[in-house]
Amino acid sequence: MSQTRSIAVTVNGRTYEKTVETRRTLVDFLRVDLGLTGTHIGCEHGACGACTVRVEGEAVRSCLMLAVQANGKSIVTVEGLAQGNALNPLQQAFWEKNGLQCGFCTPGMLMTISEFLEEVPSPTEEEVREALSGNVCRCTGYQAIVDAVLQVAAQARAEKEAV
């Protein structure tokens, strides 16, 4: 039951070498072993999206992935989004639009959306709602989150056109 393996994982640009149980989930590795508690556990069955992080750029549920599967990979968590002490444009838009209340689903939302906006830079509202449908929020009714995403996309377009 306690088979272990040594892994090296880069998280938010920093490389960690740790020995972990093979059964340890990636989210427990991040939260407990690395102390990166910004990633939250909402359901432990891959349904709610609260634990979403980006592994090699791809948004994944860290409750459904084992830490050993992340060996040699590069991960970004919510702690890696801010640019220094400044919130990034997506975080800023969440703040301005009141896209969060209790804040528990927020890290997963941010990670899901950050991938989505790279793939679909100019989404429609319907596309945003579809993209968010793997992340559950019980507080906001999603509307302010959708508005935040649309605002970020619009800003990015405006900046691109201005260049």
Next chain:
Amino acid sequence: MGVRMFGASVKRKEDPAFLSGKGRYVDDIVLPNMAYAAFVRSPFGHARINGIDKSAALAVPGVLAVLAYDDLPETLKERPLPLFVQVAALSQPKMPYTLAVDEVRYVGEPVAVVVAESRYIAEDAAALVDVDYEPLPAVADCLAALAPGAPPVHAGSDNNVAARMPSKIGDVEAAFAGAPHIFKERIFQHRGGAFFMECRGAIGSYDPVLNSLLMYISSQGAHRIKRGLLDLFDLGDHQIRVVTPDVGGGFGPKGSLYVEYPAVAACSMLLGRPVKWIEDRRENFVATHQERDQYWDVEIAVDGNAKILGVRGTMTHDNGAYTPWGIVLPWISVATVPGPYVVPAFHIDMISVLTNKVPATPVRGAGRPQAVVVMERLMDRVALELGLDPAEVRRRNFIQPEQMPYKVGLIFRDGRPVTYDSGDYPACQAAALDAIGYEGFRARQEKARQEGRYIGIGIGNAVEGTGLGPYEGATVRVATNGRLVVYTGATPQGQSHKTTLAQIAADHFGVGIDDISVETSDTATISLGVGSFAARTAVNAGSSVHLAATKVAEKIKLVAADMLEVSPDDLELKDGFVHVKGVEEVRKSFREVAVKAIGMPGFSMAGGLEPGLEHTAYFTPDQSTYANGTTVTEVEVDIETGRVKILRLVLAHDCGRVINPLVVDGQIVGGVAHGVGNALYERLVYDDEGQPLSTNFGEYLLPLAADVPRVEIVHQETPSPLNPLGIKGAGEGGTIPTTASVIGAIEDALSPFGVRIAEAPISPQRIVELLGEAALGRTR
């Protein structure tokens, strides 16, 4: 400063931390030498425990302890959890012991707790605790539990009735005796659970040096949990401190005292180490309180003009196995039925029934959404039968603004007569109808039908008792370094208390919200607290902050007046200084004033002001203040698949004066989503033995981003006369009228087929089934 904070849409103080992963929820807290707990829970709806073999679990390396009932501290063996809301009507008060004694009464009831060096080990070992259960007959449905010969939920009880309570207005028999029209409905409602994204959790940390217990608990009120633990452990007031850190949603059920909390405390005392327990989602589905089934058999009597003469009937409420909130939930349901309408005669007999399921306690709306569904189904029925427009039927029955304050004639669960303090219900409905374009709807509907599309519109009107007492407190202090802090027992779970309470305080001191710390829900910082539920914090804590800040600001002026040798009336506060009006350079800093106010060691302060720049206020409202709202929903129903698409949803609401419109809008929109879930998706399914069949988010559907509509909000603002700020509660107003509106809209869409809907939630399968029944002429 100079910009008024009260009423401004300022961004929330809480957010930068939450957005950058720096929130601190209970599972984020790690104490040195901490151990981890996992619970062994009943797999049966009802069983006798004949023995517990812990040996295999204890043999697992890393396991520190396995506790069953016999291993608990003496006081926990003597006492069940305390019941905080005992009323005479509750004939069978039932509270659990910390761990099951010799009988389990719902699937998920804790039987033993395992503590280990890691959570993984604790869960491994919990699976090895061998409990010898002897299954007993169980009953899962509240009507079945009332039937003669039904098995008792608690072995040895004569029956399963937890409470009966009649609620009456006027002479209902006379009202019905001469009524030209009487219509009868049987309405079934189920209300699912809270399903906050952060499951429950607790850390117990016993300090043997001070013989004291510190607990971090994800709750809706640290002070009530402390009160329960004081009763259970027989410790002194100074020996228990409960702190609630950031909370990932509450919606009601985190307001209860749960058995896991004293269990975790007992583990920490036994081991002399901090012990953490975090509920997983599967536990959350079986162990966190839920709302539950209600069966309503009701009749309405109206005159020839569709004016209500009376409402009568019975309501059977599924309480679950224990009664931690007494009869609060069904009581609120019944008292909410009359809503915004004049109901001259009323008689509903409420029966609250024990079943072999996890206890039912309030979830956002707390029994009110069901009441609104009942009344609005009756209004729609009257409209249908008399051939009138549903909006017109409601219009003819509204309480008029000039009738305020309006005595409904019932007693609310705050113990006071239901007396609506203010509000303009006709205007609220009119505003919502106007916003959605109700006038043109029938033409749109007709056109859609010609295209083979079935659209419908539904109205939900609600009046909601908010701001329930007894009180919430606030201490406002200027520390000797000049820093401002507000301490309160209010316990945010996403409602933005830290921002809104800072807004209220800020105006008194002429500062911004970031200049004020708001420290919530720590029993060490303020002696009394009630917590955040029942849309009560803005009213209670907000008023207390206002009262305390007023006093402290006055005192700053008094002390500074003495220092500056001017009249206090000539002073004003701004940006951390108190200065002479018009002469900003003649001033003292808050720090200087605070230092002056505490005196110097050994020097006399006799004859002066009370020491310190601080004041504690406990606002105690006379009664609830009543908010109101109207949801109007337009839906399209696919008659082949039963799929319901919400095309538009307008909510007009009145929560009195608004502290922060951004925050209120967020509460409303989020509340609507919950109401949509209750109308279309959320269903906790049990089999006849009380075995839960929906225990994950694949089986229990929460509304997702693609499921919920964009909510169009119309604001009305009728200040409450019952508190100094004119506030009413806003936390539940989105949920309460919405379910009724969606259900009404679906029925309206299907009116060509004669489909009647008397249940919530309603699934696509059920809609197709009802269409089939209607086609066969089997509908009522």
